[in-house]
Amino acid sequence: MDHALTLDIKAHARGLGFDLVGITTADPLPEDGQRMAQWVAAGMHGEMDYVERHAPKAANPAYTAAGARSIVVVGLAYRWDAPAPPPDNLSGRISSYARGTDYHEVMEHRLQDLAGFLSERGAGLARYYVDTGPLLDRAIAQRAGLGWFGKNTMLITKTGHGSYVFLGEVLTDLDLQPDEPAGGSCGRCRICLDQCPTGAIVAPFVVDARRCISYLTIELRGWIPRELRPLMQTWVFGCDVCQDVCPHNALVREGIHQEFAPRKDVAFPDLVELLHIDEAAYQERFRHSAIKRAKRQGLRRNAAVALGNLRDPRAVPALVRALDDEDSIVRGHAAWALGRIAHPQARATLRDRLTQESDPRVREEIEFALTGLS
Ligand code: B12
Ligand code: SF4
Ligand code: SF4
Known part of the structure; x- marks a missing residue:
């Protein structure tokens, strides 16, 4: 086991800006x-086929x-204070991890460099992953000493960054000195279980993704x-609730990496604008953003749901216009949102559209x- 090389690699990783390395x-x-x-057998991964495919290999x-003989595990802190949403706007919420540059891009550059360093130092294998491989990032990070599992399933780090940390790793054939696994415990706390808006934390350490707003807004198609x-509040991409309520995140250091600084046009999107965003504007606004994962259709659908939850009559004209959209998913969710806003124009338009709509799911x-309006 090469102790000196281990120290050199850790120093190099820190030099690259990683906040944690183990x-x-x-x-x-x-x-x-x-x-x-067990989680996959219970169907809790929902429609995330890649998770199911990865499951047999992940451990x-x-x-x-x-x-591979060793794993160099790194963490990058991403929390920034959110700017205040523009007053009087019908704003949606984007989870803090996605308000700046896509973390895959930010991590990949550094991990590529780190893998290069390992190769220079004699590694025949130095393959890096950021959220991309059939690996259990959090369990690996726990064993490498970076942090411990909270009941919300997040890896809570031991260095003042709480759980607002991205994880990545380099798998190598080098024989490096392992760190001690991290310990830590929530004790009797269960705030995140009680505060999750959709009841997705179905037991300590178990998130049923099918109920999680992060899954519903990002991963679920259709x-x-x-x-x-009605439980999704105004989240249009991801959700931070189970982290924001956690006492271990109360004093985290914010604003460390400029790349994750909230982009003005991204952090609190105007929901009406998002509902009707065209392809060109979508491509332009979300360039280099993790938000693209939700796809344009998904974001527009999420904007409709958020408007339905805001229940602000100012959204009615935009939702009425969405009933003529070419995308049936957008039409259907806009109809649902109109049903939540008790407004005479909403009722009249929905009745009218029922005579014209041919898609059975949208009609439903x-x-x-x-029914809700009557
Ligand atoms: C699929 C996935 C999701 C799914 C499922 C989440 C989940 N909880 O499983 C969805 C879309 C819902 C999701 C949401 C989010 N995700 Co995600 N996601 C992943 C992904 C790709 C795989 C996770 C996985 O395999 N889950 C399977 C289940 C079984 O694993 P698990 O929940 O972690 O369960 C473990 C523990 O609970 C533990 N456990 C169970 N019982 C017990 C009992 C005890 C006593 C103990 C100690 C442990 C324990 O064992 C399980 C196996 O290790 C990873 C990247 C990766 N390759 O690992 C990112 C990852 C987990 N996600 C991440 C992030 C940032 C998020 C969000 C915060 C994004 C957001 N703001 O919306 C939310 C958080 C929601 C939450 N509370 O988990 C980060 C987490 C970083 C961290 N500090 O923990 C990761 C690691 C990506 C990365 N590389 O940075 N995600
Ligand atoms: S991310 Fe939101 S919806 Fe998902 S488990 Fe946490 S609080 Fe619940
Ligand atoms: S809110 Fe409480 S129970 Fe949930 S992860 Fe934080 S300490 Fe653990």
């Missing part, structure tokens, strides 16, 4: 693998990179289950909205 072996993580298998890093829509949404 080392663990590439040994399997059988307990975590079992939990992952064994050597399946992902044959010959229709959002109707019973969950209009009928449901009218």
Whole structure:
């Protein structure tokens, strides 16, 4: 085991700007693998097929990179104070991890450099991942000493950054000195379980993704289950509630990396504008942003749901216009939103559209909205 090389690698990682760095072996993580298998067997991954595909491999890093012996695990803190939303706007909320530059880009540049350094220092294998591989990033990071699991399933770090930290790793065949796994505990606290808007933390350490606003706004394509829509508040991309309420995040250091500074046009989007954003404006606004993962259709759908939850009559004209949209998902969610805003124009227009709408799913949404309004 090369102690001097381990120290050099850690120093290099810190020099690249990583806030946390730890080392663990590439040994399997059988307990975590079992939990992952149970989670997938219960269907809690929803429609995230890639998670299901990755599950059998996830607990064994050597399946992902044959010959791996050690893992260099890094963390990058991303929290910035959010700017105040423009007054009087119908604003949606974007979770803090996605208000600046796409973290994949920011992490990848640094990880590429770190992998290069390992190769220079004799590694035959130096493969990096940021959220992209069939790996259990948090379990690996826990074993490398970066932090411990909160009941909200977040990795809570031990260095004053709380859980607002991205994780990445380099798998290597170098034989490095592993760190001690991190300990830590929530004790009797259960604030995040009680405060999650959708009840997605179904037990300590278990998030049912199918109920999680992060999944519903980012990963889920198509229709959002109707019973969950009223619980989604005004989040249009991700959700921070179970982190914002956590006492371990009360004193985190903010504003460390300029790349994650909230972009003015991104942090609190005007919902009416987002509902009707065209392809060119979408491409322009979300260039180099993680928000693109939700796709334009998903963001417009989310904007409709958020407007339905704001219940502000000023949104009615924009929602009425969305009933003529070419996208049935947008039409259907706009109809639902109109049903939430008791307004004479909403009722009249929905009745009128029912005679014209040919898509059965959208018709059902209009009928449901009218029932709510009658
Ligand atoms: C799929 C996924 C999601 C899904 C599912 C989330 C989930 N909780 O599983 C959805 C879309 C909902 C999601 C949401 C978010 N995600 Co996400 N996501 C992932 C991804 C790609 C895989 C996670 C996975 O495999 N889950 C499977 C389940 C079984 O694992 P788990 O929930 O972590 O469960 C473990 C523990 O709970 C533990 N456990 C279970 N029981 C017990 C009991 C005890 C006593 C103990 C100690 C542990 C324990 O064992 C399990 C296995 O290790 C990872 C990247 C990666 N490759 O790892 C990012 C990742 C987890 N996500 C991340 C982020 C930032 C988020 C969001 C904060 C984004 C946002 N603001 O909207 C939210 C947080 C929601 C939440 N509370 O988890 C970061 C987390 C960083 C951190 N500090 O923890 C990761 C690591 C990405 C990265 N590389 O930075 N995500
Ligand atoms: S991200 Fe939001 S919806 Fe998901 S578990 Fe946390 S509080 Fe609940
Ligand atoms: S809010 Fe409480 S229970 Fe939830 S992760 Fe933080 S300390 Fe743990």
